[in-house]
Each structure stands twice: as structure tokens, then as C-alpha cells.
Amino acid sequence: MVPPEEIAAFVIDAASQAPSVHNTQPWWFGVHGSRVTVHADTDRRLDVADPDGREMLISCGAALFNLRLAARHLGHTAEVRLWPDPERPTLLADVDLIPDRPATADERRMFEQITRRHSHRGGFTADRPPTGLSSTLGAEARREGAVLRVVADLRAIRALAGLSEVAEQTQRLSPDHVGEIARWAPAPGNRRKDGVQAGAYPREAAHTDPHFAARDFARGQGWGRTEARHLTGDRTGTVVMVMTREDTAADWLAAGQALQRVLLRAAEDDVSAAFHTQALEFPELRAFVRERYCDGAHPQVIMRLGHAEEETGGGVRRPEAEIARDEP
Structure with missing residues (x-):
């Protein structure tokens, strides 16, 4: 035993x-x-x-x-x-x-x-996810009390992409936002076991069409991994949202469980996710997304799904000594 x-x-x-x-x-x-x-x-x-x-x-x-x-x-x-x-x-x-x-x-x-499973920051290849995967992922999300919506209308995709760009540029204009990104995106060569390391994002962001803005983790310093051009996909992929009917703390926890269930099921078919939640970090933009694209449900995550040619590997993780404690 x-x-x-x-x-x-x-x-x-x-x-x-x-x-x-x-x-x-x-x-x-x-x-x-x-x-x-x-x-x-x-x-x-x-x-x-x-x-x-x-x-x-x-x-x-x-x-x-x-x-x-x-x-x-x-x-x-x-x-x-x-x-x-x-x-x-x-x-x-x-x-x-x-x-x-x-x-x-x-x-x-x-x-x-x-x-x-790993998060992807860039474009995807032209390979389409397996037929029926979206339905499978939707069923997985429902098992955790959430909803996975595939955004199929190109006009809606372009609108969500535009909102991600508006939010990203607005955050880049805010010293507080820039400072927070700096706290969690350290310079190359550091020994930290958390944050977004320079090897986790490309030096030059892929420009997909429709284009979803990437986070500015490098902050103009030229950091990031160099990718061979033939390995850089340029497809947007499948745009999906994880949503909940209510918006309580319990719903946020449920959304996280649904998200991970979806990501792991997608990974079985070598499908990765790229996250674009900038717009959801502005209450007014999140309310707009909810009213226009979610039928009144509450958007919790916006992401793109697809096949990535280049594996970035797992991110750094804090050691057990930092995260596990004896409970009285």
C-alpha cells in the first residue's frame, strides 16, 4: 500500500x-x-x-x-x-x-x-483539428459546469481579434500594467521557477489573419526564442470561449476545471491552445463580449486551438517545498 x-x-x-x-x-x-x-x-x-x-x-x-x-x-x-x-x-x-x-x-x-500539454504563443499550421473534436471538447466543458463555444462566424472572430488588440495596446499604455508584466516576465538567464520565461514566447510575434494580439512579455528588449521561418505557422486556428452561466467565485473555479479538462483532451490529438484574455481584463470590454457574443453567459477565457509545428516544452515550476505544507 x-x-x-x-x-x-x-x-x-x-x-x-x-x-x-x-x-x-x-x-x-x-x-x-x-x-x-x-x-x-x-x-x-x-x-x-x-x-x-x-x-x-x-x-x-x-x-x-x-x-x-x-x-x-x-x-x-x-x-x-x-x-x-x-x-x-x-x-x-x-x-x-x-x-x-x-x-x-x-x-x-x-x-x-x-x-x-503546453500553452502556445503564435500561429498554427494549416492542419485542421480532427472532425468532431469541437463537440468532444464541448461535452468535456459541460461535465465541469461550463460551456465551450466555438466562434464560427468570421465577423465575430474579427471583432474578438480587434478587441484583443484594443485591450493589449491599452495595457501597453499603462505603466501599472507594464510593471506587472515586468514582474512576471523576467529577463533571460534568470533562475526563477515561475513567470513567463523568454523561451516560452517567440521573438517575433506571428501575424495571423484575423490577428489576435500577443502579450508584450519582451517589452521591446528583443527577448524570446528565434524560430525558423518554415516552422512558424500563420493560421489563426479555431477560436473558442469558455463561459459560465453565472459569475461567482465558484463559477471561476469551475471554469478553470473545465478549461484544463478541455486542454488535456485536446492535447490527446496534439492540439494546443493560445490564450488571448486581454479584453476580459477590462470590465467594460468583458461586458461587451458577454452581451454581443455570449448570449448573456459570462466569458471566462478566450483562446485559439490548433496544431503547432514547434514544441516549446513545459514551463518552469516551483519546487514542492514552496507549494506543499503540513496542514494542522
């Missing part, structure tokens, strides 16, 4: 591989026997872009899904209680790991994508 502390270490390691806004990794985990607790680390919230903590909780939701999936990989069921202590609002979940049936082949296959 595997000791509880080894099980906890295994599921926490899987949880820590989740995507997070600017790779802030805004979480920590407590361990008490066969229980793992999930906490939001508010010191890692983007105070300028995300003052309400919406993107922070989406990130934590992705980590929670990985934790649940890792438990199943070990043949355990993860019994989750959200916000178990009203006096500790950053304690997001108690997760009891209970021995259960062995993992299914489908669960094992999805678990294997945790370390394969």
Missing part, C-alpha cells in the same frame, strides 16, 4: 503542472493524512489585471482538476468540498483521497497529457 504522504506528493506534483495566468502558479497545498487542501496564494494575484481574483481562481481550478485526475490515476476518488471554512476564504477546497476502483484507460490517457 502506498503511504498517504507519497500519494499526496504525487497529486500535488500533478496539480502544480496546471496552466496559470502569466505562469504565476497562484496556489499552495496543505497535507493532512489522506486529505489535501487547495489554497489560493493571493500574493501571486495580478493586482492590476485581475483585482477580483477571477483569473487567479481559474488558474487554481485548473490545478484542482489535475489533482482530481491524478487521484484517479492512482485508483482513488477525490471527494471535493469547496470553501469548507467561511473564515478562510483562500482555502478553496478540502480534497479527501479515498481508495477506489482502478483508473480507466481513458483516465490514464488523459493523465498522460498533463506533462505534454
Whole structure:
């Protein structure tokens, strides 16, 4: 029998591989026997872009899904209680790991994508995702209480692309936004285990049509990886949005779990995601997207899906000693 502390270490390691806004990794985990607790680390919230903590909780939701999936990989069921202590609002979940049936082949296959999945920053190749993948991903999102909408109308795609450009340029005009990006996009050669490293984005942003603006992580310093021209795709890919019917903290956490379930399922077909959530960081633009393109649902994530020729590899991750603690 595997000791509880080894099980906890295994599921926490899987949880820590989740995507997070600017790779802030805004979480920590407590361990008490066969229980793992999930906490939001508010010191890692983007105070300028995300003052309400919406993107922070989406990130934590992705980590929670990985934790649940890792438990199943070990043949355990993860019994989750959200916000178990009203006096500790950053304690997001108690997760009891209970021995259960062995993992299914489908669960094992999805678990294997945790370390394969990576965020993409650029264009995609002309290869189209498999037929029926959009329907599959939509079903996966619904399992977590969210909605995945494929934006099929070219006019709507162009509008969302334009909004991403407006938001990106507005953020570049804000010293506070620029300073926040600088905090989480360090110069090359650093030894940090968080943030967006220079090897995670291209030196020259791909210009897709319609064009979705890329984050200015290099801030005019010429940082980023050099890509061979023949390896740089220029297709926009499939534009999708993750949405929720309501807009509470619980919905943000659900959106993160749905997002990660979708990303892992897509990774099984070598489909990557490029995120473009700048417009959702402005309340007025997010309200506009909701009214015009979401039928009243609340947009949580805007992203493009497609095949990327060049693998960028996984991002840096904080060591276990920084994110795991004994829970009294």
C-alpha cells in the first residue's frame, strides 16, 4: 500500500503542472493524512489585471482538476468540498483521497497529457483539428459546469481579434500594467521557477489573419526564442470561449476545471491552445463580449486551438517545498 504522504506528493506534483495566468502558479497545498487542501496564494494575484481574483481562481481550478485526475490515476476518488471554512476564504477546497476502483484507460490517457500539454504563443499550421473534436471538447466543458463555444462566424472572430488588440495596446499604455508584466516576465538567464520565461514566447510575434494580439512579455528588449521561418505557422486556428452561466467565485473555479479538462483532451490529438484574455481584463470590454457574443453567459477565457509545428516544452515550476505544507 502506498503511504498517504507519497500519494499526496504525487497529486500535488500533478496539480502544480496546471496552466496559470502569466505562469504565476497562484496556489499552495496543505497535507493532512489522506486529505489535501487547495489554497489560493493571493500574493501571486495580478493586482492590476485581475483585482477580483477571477483569473487567479481559474488558474487554481485548473490545478484542482489535475489533482482530481491524478487521484484517479492512482485508483482513488477525490471527494471535493469547496470553501469548507467561511473564515478562510483562500482555502478553496478540502480534497479527501479515498481508495477506489482502478483508473480507466481513458483516465490514464488523459493523465498522460498533463506533462505534454503546453500553452502556445503564435500561429498554427494549416492542419485542421480532427472532425468532431469541437463537440468532444464541448461535452468535456459541460461535465465541469461550463460551456465551450466555438466562434464560427468570421465577423465575430474579427471583432474578438480587434478587441484583443484594443485591450493589449491599452495595457501597453499603462505603466501599472507594464510593471506587472515586468514582474512576471523576467529577463533571460534568470533562475526563477515561475513567470513567463523568454523561451516560452517567440521573438517575433506571428501575424495571423484575423490577428489576435500577443502579450508584450519582451517589452521591446528583443527577448524570446528565434524560430525558423518554415516552422512558424500563420493560421489563426479555431477560436473558442469558455463561459459560465453565472459569475461567482465558484463559477471561476469551475471554469478553470473545465478549461484544463478541455486542454488535456485536446492535447490527446496534439492540439494546443493560445490564450488571448486581454479584453476580459477590462470590465467594460468583458461586458461587451458577454452581451454581443455570449448570449448573456459570462466569458471566462478566450483562446485559439490548433496544431503547432514547434514544441516549446513545459514551463518552469516551483519546487514542492514552496507549494506543499503540513496542514494542522
